[in-house]
Amino acid sequence: xxxxxxxxxxxxxxxxxxxxxxxxxxxxxxxxxxxxxxxxxxxxxxxxxxxxxxxxxxxxxxxxxxxxxxxxxxxxxxxxxxxxxxxxxxxxxxxxxxxxxxxxxxxxxxxxxxxxxxxxxxxxxxxxxxxxxxxxxxxxxxxxxxxxxxxxxxxxxxxxxxxxxxxxxxxxxxxxxxxxxxxxxxxxxxxxxxxxxxxxxxxxxxxxxxxxxxxxxxxxxxxxxxxxxxxxxxxxxxxxxxxxxxxxxxxxxxxxxxxxxxxxxxxxxxxxxxxxxxxxxxxxxxxxxxxxxxxxxxxxxxxxxxxxxxxxxxxxxxxxxxxxxxxxxxxxxxxxxxxxxxxxxxxxxxxxxxxxxxxxxxxxxxxxxxxxxxxxxxxxxxxxxxxxxxxxxxxxxxxxxxxxxxxxxxxxxxxxxxxxxxxxxxxxxxxxxxxxxxxxxxxxxxxxxxxxxxxxxxxxxxxxxxxxxxxxxxxxxxxxxxxxxxxxxxxxxxxxxx
Ligand code: GLN
Numbered sequence: 001x002x003x004x005x006x007x008x009x010x011x012x013x014x015x016x017x018x019x020x021x022x023x024x025x026x027x028x029x030x031x032x033x034x035x036x037x038x039x040x041x042x043x044x045x046x047x048x049x050x051x052x053x054x055x056x057x058x059x060x061x062x063x064x065x066x067x068x069x070x071x072x073x074x075x076x077x078x079x080x081x082x083x084x085x086x087x088x089x090x091x092x093x094x095x096x097x098x099x100x101x102x103x104x105x106x107x108x109x110x111x112x113x114x115x116x117x118x119x120x121x122x123x124x125x126x127x128x129x130x131x132x133x134x135x136x137x138x139x140x141x142x143x144x145x146x147x148x149x150x151x152x153x154x155x156x157x158x159x160x161x162x163x164x165x166x167x168x169x170x171x172x173x174x175x176x177x178x179x180x181x182x183x184x185x186x187x188x189x190x191x192x193x194x195x196x197x198x199x200x201x202x203x204x205x206x207x208x209x210x211x212x213x214x215x216x217x218x219x220x221x222x223x224x225x226x227x228x229x230x231x232x233x234x235x236x237x238x239x240x241x242x243x244x245x246x247x248x249x250x251x252x253x254x255x256x257x258x259x260x261x262x263x264x265x266x267x268x269x270x271x272x273x274x275x276x277x278x279x280x281x282x283x284x285x286x287x288x289x290x291x292x293x294x295x296x297x298x299x300x301x302x303x304x305x306x307x308x309x310x311x312x313x314x315x316x317x318x319x320x321x322x323x324x325x326x327x328x329x330x331x332x333x334x335x336x337x338x339x340x341x342x343x344x345x346x347x348x349x350x351x352x353x354x355x356x357x358x359x360x361x362x363x364x365x366x367x368x369x370x371x372x373x374x375x376x377x378x379x380x381x382x383x384x385x386x387x388x389x390x391x392x393x394x395x396x397x398x399x400x401x402x403x404x405x406x407x408x409x410x411x412x413x414x415x416x417x418x419x420x421x422x423x424x425x426x427x428x429x430x431x432x433x434x435x436x437x438x439x440x441x442x443x444x445x446x447x448x449x450x451x452x453x454x455x456x457x458x459x460x461x462x463x464x465x466x467x468x469x470x471x472x473x474x475x476x477x478x479x480x481x482x483x484x485x486x487x488x489x490x491x492x493x494x495x496x497x498x
Contacts, residue, residue, distance in 0.1 A: 027073045031044055048085070069112055127359055132151070157180030172188075177441075259294055260398070261396055281445070286478070331347055400458075
């Protein structure tokens with residue numbers, strides 16, 4: 001029997017009811033039985049995971065003091081380097097590459113004694129909202145296998161929803177932690193930019209990328225947040241300040257007297273009716289728990305998506321220039337006499353998928369001399385306006401809230417030929433990245449029209465991440481009291497079956 005939360009598993013480990021090796025084996029068995037259908041994993045490291053689990057068990061039996069998540073299995077998004085373990089970022093460009101080093105997130109996971117089960121599927125180089133852009137085939141949503149699990153971190157979210165892992169790591173550049181969490185009925189947090197090190201995170205858009213914790217409960221997410229966060233001299237944008245007290249906040253969940261600001265621009269036309277009604281009901285629950293609900297306006301959010309699709313592709317065109325067929329990864333057409341340029345051209349043509357090429361072309365254009373000011377320069381100005389909108393809104397409220405996504409999970413294939421429709425998924429998540437603040441998505445029920453999970457987004461000011469955990473824990477507790485059981489136990493296909 002796989003227990004529901006990492007926190008409960010941790011108590012079972014500490015109480016000697018189960019060993020980490022047994023817990024890890026249970027999850028490996030679960031992966032073996034469901035992952036042919038879900039396809040959450042690109043690589044499962046059974047041997048490494050069991051060895052890590054055995055060493056935690058040994059440390060425990062020696063009486064060593066262990067962290068709160070020691071011995072708990074985790075699924076790692078394939079955009080994070082882990083020494084000696086295949087790391088592809090969902091691209092053919094890196095097929096077979098085994099990094100010679102651990103990312104700081106992995107170093108922190110290992111020192112917390114967290115057991116890494118394997119690498120999860122994702123949109124190529126984290127570009128997408130459905131995991132359909134993976135070069136290794138799509139991941140399926142455990143709630144309905146014909147639907148997308150969100151993206152780019154669809155593999156991590158699906159692994160949680162299918163009970164293949166109780167913890168996962170995601171990365172969020174424009175919503176890739178929160179949107180998959182929303183459509184799979186799981187919890188995902190994008191910490192304040194700079195809160196978690198980017199060292200060893202394969203870069204997409206460096207000024208926006210941020211790694212964060214994913215789990216099935218707010219408390220588990222907080223425990224994982226504390227395990228991975230903190231200053232890292234290897235990341236020049238890492239914040240040198242104490243990690244916000246997120247676990248304490250998740251345990252408290254006291255929102256009495258807190259002001260919660262509903263962002264007017266993120267809850268209107270274009271949002272599915274059932275998404276809006278679940279969102280409104282959650283606001284009522286928070287009001288009942290003692291919070292004051294106010295409305296705030298962020299007029300410049302209207303331009304966030306357009307500005308994001310200039311900034312992110314611009315940075316990606318620069319970051320992805322390193323895949324030049326010379327240093328590592330794929331190399332095609334290097335028979336003798338071939339010029340370096342032709343090898344690079346051929347390799348990049350074969351190695352990158354359509355969406356990645358689209359973004360490189362867009363970004364290169366936006367950065368070209370003559371267009372730089374009109375495109376990239378204007379987008380940066382919009383970014384400042386969005387930050388100012390947030391600053392103003394946070395003078396009226398402690399946290400801001402909205403639905404995480406305009407709709408529930410759509411069908412695989414439904415939007416793959418319409419990039420603009422795909423981009424619109426991130427309309428409510430992108431402003432958070434633009435301003436570098438914190439964002440959480442937690443499940444707030446099923447939309448009545450399709451019985452699929454709806455996500456509730458909470459945004460907190462930079463380095464005030466504890467505030468979103470306070471509100472998240474309060475809402476989670478109120479919803480649990482209403483439902484009587486966690487949402488995932490209602491999942492029709494994979495989630496309930498254990
Ligand atoms: N869906 C957005 C995009 O395609 C965000 C991706 C992300 O957060 N990595 O760029």
